[in-house]
Amino acid sequence: MPTGAHASLDSATVAELRAILGDDAIVSRPTELKVYECDGWTIEKNAPELLLRPRSAAEISAVLKLLDRRAIAFVPRGAGTGLSGGCLPVGAPVMICTSRLNRILAIDYANRRVEVESGVVNLHVSNAVRGRGFFYAPDPSSQMACTIGGNIAENSGGPHTLKYGVTTNHVLGLEIVLPDGEIAELGGPTEERLGYDLVGAIVGAEGTAGIVTRATLRLTREPEARRTLLAIFADVEAATRAVSAIIASGVIPGAIEMMDQLIIEAVEAAFHAGLPRDAGAVLIIELDGIAAALDAEARAVGELARSSGAREVRFARDEAERATLWKARKRAFGAVGRLAPNYATQDGVVPRTRLPEILREIAQIARRHALRIGNVFHAGDGNIHPIVLYDERDPDETRRAIAAGREILRACVAMGGSLTGEHGIGVEKISEMPLIFSPDDLIVMSELRRVFDPAQRANPNKVIPAPGGCVEVAAPRRQAAL
Amino acid sequence: MASAPKSDSSPPVAQRPRARPLRDVVDYELLFDCVHCGLCLEACPTYVVTRAEMDSPRGRVYLMKALAEGALDLDADAVRHLDLCLECRGCETACPSGVRYGKLIERAREYVERNVRRPWRERIRNRLIAALFPYPARLRILLTPITAADRLGMRPLIRKLAPAAMRDWLDLIPPRAAPPPMVLAPPSAASAAAPAAVVHHGCVAKVLTNAENLNTEGALAAAGYRVARMGRTVCCGALDLHHGNFARAKQFARANIREFQRLGDAAILSAASGCAAAIAAYGDLLADDPEFAAPAREVSARVADLGTLMLARDYRFTREFRAAVTYHDSCHLAHGLGVREAPRQLLRAIPGVTLIELNEADLCCGSAGSYNLTERAMARELVRRKADNILATGADYVVLGNPGCELQIAAELRRRGAPVRVIHLADFLALAIRGANA
Numbered sequence: 001m002p003t004g005a006h007a008s009l010d011s012a013t014v015a016e017l018r019a020i021l022g023d024d025a026i027v028s029r030p031t032e033l034k035v036y037e038c039d040g041w042t043i044e045k046n047a048p049e050l051l052l053r054p055r056s057a058a059e060i061s062a063v064l065k066l067l068d069r070r071a072i073a074f075v076p077r078g079a080g081t082g083l084s085g086g087c088l089p090v091g092a093p094v095m096i097c098t099s100r101l102n103r104i105l106a107i108d109y110a111n112r113r114v115e116v117e118s119g120v121v122n123l124h125v126s127n128a129v130r131g132r133g134f135f136y137a138p139d140p141s142s143q144m145a146c147t148i149g150g151n152i153a154e155n156s157g158g159p160h161t162l163k164y165g166v167t168t169n170h171v172l173g174l175e176i177v178l179p180d181g182e183i184a185e186l187g188g189p190t191e192e193r194l195g196y197d198l199v200g201a202i203v204g205a206e207g208t209a210g211i212v213t214r215a216t217l218r219l220t221r222e223p224e225a226r227r228t229l230l231a232i233f234a235d236v237e238a239a240t241r242a243v244s245a246i247i248a249s250g251v252i253p254g255a256i257e258m259m260d261q262l263i264i265e266a267v268e269a270a271f272h273a274g275l276p277r278d279a280g281a282v283l284i285i286e287l288d289g290i291a292a293a294l295d296a297e298a299r300a301v302g303e304l305a306r307s308s309g310a311r312e313v314r315f316a317r318d319e320a321e322r323a324t325l326w327k328a329r330k331r332a333f334g335a336v337g338r339l340a341p342n343y344a345t346q347d348g349v350v351p352r353t354r355l356p357e358i359l360r361e362i363a364q365i366a367r368r369h370a371l372r373i374g375n376v377f378h379a380g381d382g383n384i385h386p387i388v389l390y391d392e393r394d395p396d397e398t399r400r401a402i403a404a405g406r407e408i409l410r411a412c413v414a415m416g417g418s419l420t421g422e423h424g425i426g427v428e429k430i431s432e433m434p435l436i437f438s439p440d441d442l443i444v445m446s447e448l449r450r451v452f453d454p455a456q457r458a459n460p461n462k463v464i465p466a467p468g469g470c471v472e473v474a475a476p477r478r479q480a481a482l
Numbered sequence: 483m484a485s486a487p488k489s490d491s492s493p494p495v496a497q498r499p500r501a502r503p504l505r506d507v508v509d510y511e512l513l514f515d516c517v518h519c520g521l522c523l524e525a526c527p528t529y530v531v532t533r534a535e536m537d538s539p540r541g542r543v544y545l546m547k548a549l550a551e552g553a554l555d556l557d558a559d560a561v562r563h564l565d566l567c568l569e570c571r572g573c574e575t576a577c578p579s580g581v582r583y584g585k586l587i588e589r590a591r592e593y594v595e596r597n598v599r600r601p602w603r604e605r606i607r608n609r610l611i612a613a614l615f616p617y618p619a620r621l622r623i624l625l626t627p628i629t630a631a632d633r634l635g636m637r638p639l640i641r642k643l644a645p646a647a648m649r650d651w652l653d654l655i656p657p658r659a660a661p662p663p664m665v666l667a668p669p670s671a672a673s674a675a676a677p678a679a680v681v682h683h684g685c686v687a688k689v690l691t692n693a694e695n696l697n698t699e700g701a702l703a704a705a706g707y708r709v710a711r712m713g714r715t716v717c718c719g720a721l722d723l724h725h726g727n728f729a730r731a732k733q734f735a736r737a738n739i740r741e742f743q744r745l746g747d748a749a750i751l752s753a754a755s756g757c758a759a760a761i762a763a764y765g766d767l768l769a770d771d772p773e774f775a776a777p778a779r780e781v782s783a784r785v786a787d788l789g790t791l792m793l794a795r796d797y798r799f800t801r802e803f804r805a806a807v808t809y810h811d812s813c814h815l816a817h818g819l820g821v822r823e824a825p826r827q828l829l830r831a832i833p834g835v836t837l838i839e840l841n842e843a844d845l846c847c848g849s850a851g852s853y854n855l856t857e858r859a860m861a862r863e864l865v866r867r868k869a870d871n872i873l874a875t876g877a878d879y880v881v882l883g884n885p886g887c888e889l890q891i892a893a894e895l896r897r898r899g900a901p902v903r904v905i906h907l908a909d910f911l912a913l914a915i916r917g918a919n920a
């Protein structure tokens with residue numbers, strides 16, 4: 001592998017790091033490091049040898065300069081809500097967590113932008129500007145905990161991505177500490193980017209280009225009004241037909257989310273949101289815009305759902321009912337925890353019209369592996385999230401869960417889709433990258449990466465598989481898995 | 483990878499011999515409710531302050547799981563991070579997966595207390611707290627010198643001479659100069675047909691903030707409840723549960739249950755939300771007790787809160803009471819009993835009251851039972867944050883539902899010389915019902 005030689009961590013380096021950051025920013029004892037051994041992707045575990053908790057870009061820069069001199073690799077971590085093992089250390093002894101870079105630096109309503117440190121929690125951005133009628137549009141279901149830095153690294157989306165776009169559409173500029181410690185400013189506060197879109201190259205890089213420390217984000221005006229409806233179907237086929245019908249009609253809803261029977265069951269057990277337990281699938285559809293036009297639009301969408309086979313359409317009567325529906329949706333992943341000890345959330349994309357097919361395929365895969373798989377996803381843009389239930393104490397079931405996940409992704413690709421809609425490649429899907437990209441594509445990508453990180457010490461062994469057709473990355477990444 | 487550095491190992495703690503594994507102590511299956519999603523992180527006051535995963539609910543559950551599975555020794559780090567938990571249960575509100583964190587940490591605490599020999603200072607402190615707090619008579623004796631000093635105006639001097647560690651404790655005790663809370667007239671005999679309610683007077687509350695008990699009873703009576711009184715009140719047991727002393731907690735619970743049973747089906751209230759939540763958990767605590775399991779469940783189901791009961795009787799305030807008010811969610815009321823809207827709705831129903839929402843209203847103030855006595859630094863940090871948020875509202879009153887929070891927040895505001903008045907919901911209702919100048 002042509003990555004620069006990576007050195008291991010020695011006590012002299014630890015002492016120097018301690019001198020740079022102070023004791024309270026250094027975590028070095030195994031008991032404390034243990035809680036950092038995985039993120040939301042719990043199938044693989046590996047604790048870092050050292051965790052750093054810096055408070056500023058300047059500190060990160062000093063740290064990276066030292067690590068660069070010593071040729072030591074590192075992995076960035078935000079809130080650790082990632083679902084693809086993005087912040088799992090794989091040959092990176094040092095983990096650098098941004099949770100203390102959590103200040104909102106400046107809010108500029110006139111120009112509709114906000115400047116934040118990268119450890120700021122997604123929801124806190126919207127909370128800070130809501131009083132003035134604004135919000136930060138990308139709304140991953142983990143928004144109450146995940147960080148802007150993590151969102152940038154994964155190019156995260158959310159239910160409202162359908163209308164408003166993903167993270168990259170909302171990042172105007174950013175500050176990044178490159179792996180050699182240099183602090184770079186990319187993009188800027190203006191809408192138009194001149195020259196190459198370097199911000200675009202960093203968004204979605206999954207921490208392989210350095211550590212993002214600050215970002216200028218676009219603020220979006222709260223829509224004047226919203227209408228949220230719940231359409232209830234006997235099966236997922238009918239629900240997906242409705243999705244296609246709605247999009248084909250030219251309406252662009254703020255969000256269209258689907259939950260199948262298994263998820264409905266979990267959500268009802270958790271929140272009593274009033275979803276019918278006997279339904280095969282439900283759609284949550286949200287329209288937003290100018291109040292005057294919305295009622296007619298909502299009625300039309302309700303009709304489309306009915307004519308596609310909805311047995312019932314309910315309209316949220318007030319903000320409280322709307323909140324209940326969204327709570328059920330946004331916390332659906334977690335609610336699944338009530339059905340099984342562990343789950344793995346998959347994240348694939350298919351062309352919207354092929355949703356019925358992929359769902360049938362997923363059901364077959366589940367049967368083949370004797371697993372339960374639920375589906376809750378952003379139906380509007382064909383971004384599926386099959387949730388595979390398993391029990392980590394049963395090694396065979398765990399293996400079957402991993403296999404099922406792989407098969408689902410292959411099926412997505414076979415249908416002309418993609419490996420990830422928003423959760424990233426991480427370690428989870430690195431072996432699947434050659435399914436979509438030719439060796440040449442992958443070489444171009446690693447060349448691009450090398451521009452920022454020539455020695456490949458920023459989050460090594462992620463995203464781009466080692467060249468040479470070797471699909472399976474060997475140890476150390478699978479070491480603690482099963 | 484060649485010679486990895488030897489990570490420093492966590493300092494061991496003195497363990498008692500023949501420790502049972504945690505697996506036998508916690509309800510092991512409950513640990514698997516946690517799916518490691520991290521949605522609880524920002525709801526946890528200790529994480530909000532330290533921003534470290536081991537001080538988060540997810541981190542603590544992970545530590546408990548590792549302890550239960552023998553993957554980790556009960557070393558000083560594990561004890562430290564479990565100790566720092568406030569048991570505020572903010573994580574339960576946030577968790578989509580229904581993790582019963584309160585239940586898990588209680589058992590884990592018991593396990594720690596049983597297996598770890600604490601340094602002598604902590605041992606003495608914890609024994610003192612356990613020997614004094616549940617017993618009003620003993621507490622009163624302890625307070626006599628301070629009340630005497632207050633009478634002579636010598637508190638500032640004592641405060642100056644006291645070691646820093648004592649100063650925060652001293653500050654908690656309200657000075658005599660504080661305006662005496664309005665006390666509603668004692669409940670008159672309501673008709674036998676009226677619904678009944680009984681207020682558990684608590685132990686610390688009875689000594690330091692008894693007006694809240696009386697005003698809770700007075701407000702209930704004003705709304706048409708028949709107020710019953712307990713014959714003998716013992717501590718609810720919350721303090722012991724927080725310190726892992728299950729045996730005494732169960733004794734207290736049984737005594738209270740007998741007394742509550744004697745009072746028929748009266749709704750059970752406490753001016754201290756921590757006590758109310760503890761009583762609401764008797765069913766769980768005594769689930770395996772052949773004699774008490776059923777009565778404990780029945781008693782737990784009767785626990786109610788002042789706001790909800792007042793609204794249920796559709797109580798109408800007749801006087802105007804002009805005040806800018808903000809409301810702090812006491813942990814065990816909001817996260818423990820799920821009571822959030824009722825007190826707010828009741829406050830809004832008072833003519834003249836403007837309710838201003840408090841930022842981070844349901845983030846713990848650091849009082850947390852005796853936490854502010856055992857984890858001073860964290861408690862101080864949290865109450866500073868709370869006071870900042872309160873001052874940002876510009877309100878004249880902070881209304882809340884727990885005497886512990888009241889003492890804690892009032893002490894901080896006094897230290898800052900801020901004129902905001904911290905007041906229990908029951909005392910505030912007394913002002914609103916009787917008129918501020920009555």
Ligand SMILES: Cc1cc2nc3c(=O)[nH]c(=O)nc-3n(C[C@H](O)[C@H](O)[C@H](O)COP(=O)(O)OP(=O)(O)OC[C@H]3O[C@@H](n4cnc5c(N)ncnc54)[C@H](O)[C@@H]3O)c2cc1C
Pocket residue numbers: 039040075076077078079080081082083085086087098118119139140141142145146147148149150151152153154155156157158159206207208210211212213333334422423459518519520521
């Ligand atoms: C319940 C649940 C629901 C979710 N729902 C969604 C959803 O709807 N949409 C969606 O897109 N995702 C979703 N996710 C996935 C996850 O929340 C997102 O990927 C999120 O952006 C990760 O943010 P984080 O701060 O937790 O990052 P982490 O998990 O800590 O890190 C993720 C990646 O980003 C890198 N990274 C973190 N910070 C930085 C930085 N400052 N600079 C450079 N690299 C960095 C890490 O190295 C890692 O590769 C969900 C997760 C959960 C648990």
Ligand code: SF4
Pocket residue numbers: 525526527528529537538539542566567568569570571572573574583
């Ligand atoms: S009980 Fe409170 S302090 Fe303890 S983990 Fe939960 S939220 Fe954090």
Ligand code: SF4
Pocket residue numbers: 334337515516517518519520521522523539540543573576577578579580581
């Ligand atoms: S929110 Fe619940 S399930 Fe998720 S990490 Fe926290 S305790 Fe575990």
